[in-house]
Amino acid sequence: MNKSNRGLRLTESQFGFLLLFPALIVYAAVLLYPLLNSTYMSFTDQTLLKADRHFVGLANFRALWHDPNFLDMFLHTVAFVVGATIAPFILGFIWSIVLQQGFKGSKWLRSLTLVNWVLPGTAISFLWMWMFQSNYGVINGLLMKLGLISENINWLGSTNYAMAVVILASTWKGVPWFMVFLFGGLQAVPREQLEAARMDGAGNVTAFLKIIYPSMRPIIAVSLILGAIGNLQQFDLQWVMTEGGPARATTTLSIEVYRSAFREWDLGKASAIGLVWVLIMGIFAAFYLRHMREQLKS
Amino acid sequence: MTKRFRFTLTMCIMIGLLAMLSACGSAANDSQGAGNVADKGGNAAQNAANAPEDAPPAEEPAKEVDLTWVGWSGSDKPWIPIIQHMMDTWNTANPKEQVSWLGWPWDQTLQQILVRNQSKQAMDIGQTDLGWLKTLADSGALADLGQLFDKQWLADNFEPSALDAGRIDGVLYALPWTMSATSMVNNPTLLKKAGITSSPATIAEFEADLGKLKALGPDIVPYGMLTKSASASNDIQVWLKVFGGDVFDDAGNIILNNAAGVKTLDWYKSLLAKGYVKMDMARADARNLYMQDKVGFYEDSILAKGLELTNGVAEADVTKHLVPIPRPVVNQGDKTLDKMWGHHLVVFNNSPNKQQAADFIKQIVGKDNSLYYFQNGGLLPTMKSAIADPIVQNDPTSSKFLEITKNSTSVDTDAYNQKAALDNIIVEEFQAAMLDKKSSQQALDDAASRIAAELKK
Numbered sequence: 001m002n003k004s005n006r007g008l009r010l011t012e013s014q015f016g017f018l019l020l021f022p023a024l025i026v027y028a029a030v031l032l033y034p035l036l037n038s039t040y041m042s043f044t045d046q047t048l049l050k051a052d053r054h055f056v057g058l059a060n061f062r063a064l065w066h067d068p069n070f071l072d073m074f075l076h077t078v079a080f081v082v083g084a085t086i087a088p089f090i091l092g093f094i095w096s097i098v099l100q101q102g103f104k105g106s107k108w109l110r111s112l113t114l115v116n117w118v119l120p121g122t123a124i125s126f127l128w129m130w131m132f133q134s135n136y137g138v139i140n141g142l143l144m145k146l147g148l149i150s151e152n153i154n155w156l157g158s159t160n161y162a163m164a165v166v167i168l169a170s171t172w173k174g175v176p177w178f179m180v181f182l183f184g185g186l187q188a189v190p191r192e193q194l195e196a197a198r199m200d201g202a203g204n205v206t207a208f209l210k211i212i213y214p215s216m217r218p219i220i221a222v223s224l225i226l227g228a229i230g231n232l233q234q235f236d237l238q239w240v241m242t243e244g245g246p247a248r249a250t251t252t253l254s255i256e257v258y259r260s261a262f263r264e265w266d267l268g269k270a271s272a273i274g275l276v277w278v279l280i281m282g283i284f285a286a287f288y289l290r291h292m293r294e295q296l297k298s
Numbered sequence: 299m300t301k302r303f304r305f306t307l308t309m310c311i312m313i314g315l316l317a318m319l320s321a322c323g324s325a326a327n328d329s330q331g332a333g334n335v336a337d338k339g340g341n342a343a344q345n346a347a348n349a350p351e352d353a354p355p356a357e358e359p360a361k362e363v364d365l366t367w368v369g370w371s372g373s374d375k376p377w378i379p380i381i382q383h384m385m386d387t388w389n390t391a392n393p394k395e396q397v398s399w400l401g402w403p404w405d406q407t408l409q410q411i412l413v414r415n416q417s418k419q420a421m422d423i424g425q426t427d428l429g430w431l432k433t434l435a436d437s438g439a440l441a442d443l444g445q446l447f448d449k450q451w452l453a454d455n456f457e458p459s460a461l462d463a464g465r466i467d468g469v470l471y472a473l474p475w476t477m478s479a480t481s482m483v484n485n486p487t488l489l490k491k492a493g494i495t496s497s498p499a500t501i502a503e504f505e506a507d508l509g510k511l512k513a514l515g516p517d518i519v520p521y522g523m524l525t526k527s528a529s530a531s532n533d534i535q536v537w538l539k540v541f542g543g544d545v546f547d548d549a550g551n552i553i554l555n556n557a558a559g560v561k562t563l564d565w566y567k568s569l570l571a572k573g574y575v576k577m578d579m580a581r582a583d584a585r586n587l588y589m590q591d592k593v594g595f596y597e598d599s600i601l602a603k604g605l606e607l608t609n610g611v612a613e614a615d616v617t618k619h620l621v622p623i624p625r626p627v628v629n630q631g632d633k634t635l636d637k638m639w640g641h642h643l644v645v646f647n648n649s650p651n652k653q654q655a656a657d658f659i660k661q662i663v664g665k666d667n668s669l670y671y672f673q674n675g676g677l678l679p680t681m682k683s684a685i686a687d688p689i690v691q692n693d694p695t696s697s698k699f700l701e702i703t704k705n706s707t708s709v710d711t712d713a714y715n716q717k718a719a720l721d722n723i724i725v726e727e728f729q730a731a732m733l734d735k736k737s738s739q740q741a742l743d744d745a746a747s748r749i750a751a752e753l754k755k
Contacts, residue, residue, distance in 0.1 A: 045755075048412040049437040060389065068744075092362055133516065134576060135587060152515055157525065157577025159733050243527060247730040248579055262409040263528065264719035265433075 001192070020130075035278075042271035049265050060272035069248060077232070077252040078164060082171035083235065086229040091171065099179070100186045109185070117176035125240030128169035132156055133202025159249040162242050166250050172235050174230075178223055185219035219297055225288040232281050253277045308419065347375055363651050365397045365658060368411060369425025371641075373401030377586065377607035380674050384667050395654050396421070405527075408433065408718070412464070415439040415648060422649040424659055428463060428640040429532070429712050431472055436715040440471040441645040445657035447473070455663075455681050463708075464642055467615035467707060472642035473659055474680040478699045480532065480637035481622050488518070488594050497623040501540075501565075504595075504626040508574040511594040522584030522596030523575040525564075530580075531721035534598050534728055536637045538562045545710035545724070545749070552749055556725070563731050563738040570732050577732065590694035597625075599639040600699045604676030621699045638706040639678075648732035672696070678703075679751040716752055723748045 009016065042060055046053035064070055069211060086187065104108045114122070131138050132155040143149045155161045193211050202210065213220075235254040240243060244251035244259065251259075261270035367743045372381035385397045400421075402410045408430050414421055415437060426434060434440050443464070452461060456474065466470035484497065492511045498504035511520035524530035524652055538544055543558030553559070584596040589609060606616050624634035632647055643662060645655045661667060668679030669689055678696055690696055711720040731741035 048416060049433065051416055051438075098484060105416065125464070134578060135519065135592060154577050157579075213749070242578075245526060245729055247735055248726055248735050264716065264720055264752070265412065266719075 004273065008228040025169050037092055038271045038274055041267055042275045044266040044268050046271075047265045048261070048267060054266065059277075060268045063095070063268070063269065064276070069251075072248060073251050073256055076163065076248075077254075078252060079165060079169075080136065080234070080238070080252050081228050081231045083163075084231045085224060086176060088174030089165065089178050089224060089227060092175045095175060096179045096183040099183060110179075113176045113179055115176075116173055117180075119173070120241055121173065121234075121236035124169060124173050125157055125237050128165065129241045130173070131185055131290065132165050147173075156242055159247055162201035162246060162249045166238055166241055170231065170234060173237070177230075177236065178227065181219060181223040182216070185216040188219075189215045219271065222288065223292055225284050229281055229284045229288070232277065232284070253280075310392075311567070325476070361652050363395045364398050365422040365426070365649075365651055367397050367423040367658070368400045368407070368414075368421050370404040371397040371409045371425055373696045376604070377675055383670065383674075384662055387667070388661055392520065395651075396657075397658055397683050411439060411519050412437055415646065418648055420648070420653055422655040424644040424646060425475065426472065426600045426642045426644050428477075428638060428642060428708075429717060430463065430467055431642065433706075433715040433717060434644070434711060435466040435469070435471050439644075439646055439648075439650070440649045441652050443470045443473060443645060443656065446645060446652055446659070451506045451660075453681070457682065460680050463640065472644045473663055474599070475641045475643045475663055476677040476686060477638070477702040477703065478678050480536075480599045481623050481636040481699065481702040481706075482595055483588075483602050483620055483622050484595050485588060485591060485593065485619060486576035486617075486621055487593050487619060488514070492594070497621070497622075498626050499625045500630055501628055505569075505574070508569070508594070509572070512573055514613055518592055518594065519579070519584075519587055520574045520594045522579055522587060522593040523577065524567065524579055524581060524585075524597070525570075525732065526580040526582065526725075528718060528721040528725050530728075531711060531724040532709055534566075534724055535706075535711065535740050536625065536635055537565070539635050539709075540625060540632075541565065544722070545739075552746045554749065555739065555746040559742045560738045563728060563742060565637055566728060567732055567738065570664050570731050577729070600676060600678050600696065603695045603699075607674075607676050614733065617694050620695060622695065622702055623695070624702055634696070634702075634705050636706045636731060636749050638703070638704055638708050640680075715753070719752050720749055723752065 041053070043057060044053040044054055045056045099110050099113075119127075130136075132140075132142060134152045134154040134157060137155070139155070140149070140152045143153070151163065155165050164261075184263050194207060197207050198213055233254060233259060234252075236249050238252060238255050239258065240249045244255040253276070257270045257273045257277065260266050262274060366479070371377040372385075381399060385399065387565070389396050401407070404427070405423075408427070411421065411424060411426070411434065424434075427487075432612060447470075452470075460474045460477055461470060463477065464470055488511065489495075489507070494506070494507050494510055494512055498507050508520040508698060511518055525532050535545060538554070538559060541558050541562040543553065543556060543562055545552065545554045547553045566575075581598070584593055585598065585602070585605060587593040588596055588602075589605070590718065602620055602622075603616055606620055625636050627634055643659045645652050645659065649655050663679075663681055665679075665681055665684045665687070668681055668684040670685060671677050672679055672690060674683070676696075677692060678699060679687075684690065685700070690700075711724070712718045714720055727736070727741040727748070729743035730736045730739045735741075736744065
């Protein structure tokens with residue numbers, strides 16, 4: 001009896017591992033296997049047109065390097081990620097400060113703001129696409145009524161405006177997400193410090209810079225990093241609104257991966273771009289993990 | 299935490315995990331069975347063949363076959379009842395060979411078929427686009443219909459040109475279901491308002507008409523030329539031919555960037571500069587604006603008539619709103635050209651029920667179903683007897699489309715399995731030139747070098 005009990009005795013760490021085991025199996029099947037498979041695929045010539053594949057070494061990466069459009073695509077990705085992260089962050093921050101004042105109806109407004117976030121990306125894309133439609137879009141109609149333009153602007157058909165419109169749609173979608181994050185952070189700002197500062201004559205800007213910002217720095221960093229990662233992954237908005245055009249003006253890494261895989265049937269190339277994409281996201285993820293570790297330590 | 303509790307918890311987790319894994323295993327088997335019900339018939343035969351000889355004679359089980367028909371029309375709202383009617387007719391007459399539909403939007407169907415084919419998922423019959431044939435044939439997804447249909451029956455019922463459109467390297471991979479041309483259509487209501495009384499025959503006349511339409515106001519798009527999406531490439535390639543150019547010469551050399559190509563692209567740019575066309579115009583946008591009387595001319599197939607009907611336009615009123623015309627030419631007397639358009643029906647190589655799938659196709663392209671499709675969806679039949687029927691011949695819109703189809707042609711990129719990629723390159727470079735990001739020559743040179751790189755893969 002004692003012997004059999006001893007055979008089943010587990011250390012704390014073994015027991016912990018056992019508890020994690022089911023999750024690890026799911027992780028391996030759902031995340032690890034596809035990641036490893038697509039990494040291998042990036043070194044092959046696999047396409048959707050034939051079942052077999054051959055190892056081609058770095059050929060897909062070399063082709064990417066020599067692709068005259070790759071730099072543009074990379075810059076478009078940077079522009080989209082920066083724009084679609086910073087703009088909703090600023091608006092979300094302002095909105096969370098407004099809502100934090102606790103005026104009558106602020107709770108209702110907070111719930112209402114979340115509607116944008118709940119809507120599917122494809123629905124948001126169609127909504128904004130129609131608003132910016134050059135012929136019958138409400139934006140052109142409004143600008144005409146206000147006398148700001150004399151003829152319709154082809155927003156999504158112009159390389160000058162298309163990216164800005166896509167960023168605007170993404171901003172509309174992203175504001176609630178940032179608002180929720182930052183609102184939570186604002187709740188943690190010590191009230192007594194704020195009140196003391198006010199009594200000492202601190203204005204809004206001073207209170208923000210000296211008290212609110214230092215208290216919220218960790219949450220600001222986390223929200224920006226996660227927002228940037230989310231925008232790097234953004235696909236549906238650009239695809240539905242512009243298909244990456246006109247003239248590749250809104251082609252980001254995510255669009256190019258889809259196009260390579262499902263328009264050019266080139267899974268090897270798509271995986272190579274995907275790997276570059278993962279590496280870029282890895283930089284943000286590393287920042288995030290370092291930040292989390294520092295927070296845990298402190 | 300006591301040891302006993304820990305032991306119990308550990309056991310629970312292990313049992314739960316095992317149960318989950320076994321459930322997944324059986325679910326996988328079940329789903330394989332469900333998704334591949336069509337296999338049942340084939341497997342039953344296989345099992346019967348593998349049964350030991352001394353086994354007691356079992357009663358012959360009724361062979362039941364489930365056929366999966368993939369495509370897009372059965373998922374496209376206006377056509378859902380029509381497709382359902384066709385399947386119901388078959389299913390009622392063939393209770394042991396039931397057909398069910400599996401569909402996606404048109405622009406996702408090809409990729410879904412390729413993915414499913416590579417992962418060996420059940421598909422028996424397919425609705426495919428004429429331009430996808432080379433890609434699908436090269437992927438090995440398609441069965442040789444020459445082995446499934448009687449040659450005499452094919453010859454008796456279809457025009458040789460219709461069958462040729464379904465052949466790659468002499469092998470018949472597809473039967474035509476509906477065929478016409480993507481031709482120019484005009485809106486007589488709008489044209490009348492602009493004072494245009496006859497259809498333009500030459501590009502000069504066409505431009506003059508566009509000018510008159512433009513004068514109607516800023517809301518009017520005189521020509522709903524496609525400037526967005528890779529499918530714009532088909533129209534671009536026909537205009538290239540009209541101006542004496544092409545993407546490839548007969549030897550397969552890229553000639554897109556020759557003088558005729560530059561002339562075509564310069565013409566595109568001039569139309570944009572004059573406000574006759576707009577950027578960001580996909581076929582769906584052109585159709586929507588046309589239905590609202592905001593577009594004077596655009597390119598569409600016989601589908602345009604189907605859309606009129608499904609949007610509530612009475613059959614008798616279609617001609618007041620939709621008139622197909624041959625594409626204008628450079629000089630009076632030049633041969634008119636339009637893009638051949640159509641939907642095919644194919645049998646998949648992975649299907650264990652190829653003959654039943656072929657029988658189903660035979661019924662779908664047959665006269666009764668074809669005329670039903672024509673009367674309710676406006677799509678032209680392909681079977682000789684159905685085309686000759688007075689219902690088709692006496693329809694003014696359809697007879698015009700049939701006439702234009704005689705001068706229709708495939709485009710160069712149709713001959714390549716990388717068609718989608720080549721089309722995308724052509725459209726991107728045309729867009730770049732139209733938006734003054736590049737000169738016409740530079741854009742076409744870039745297109746040529748990108749096409750060459752794509753074909754080297």
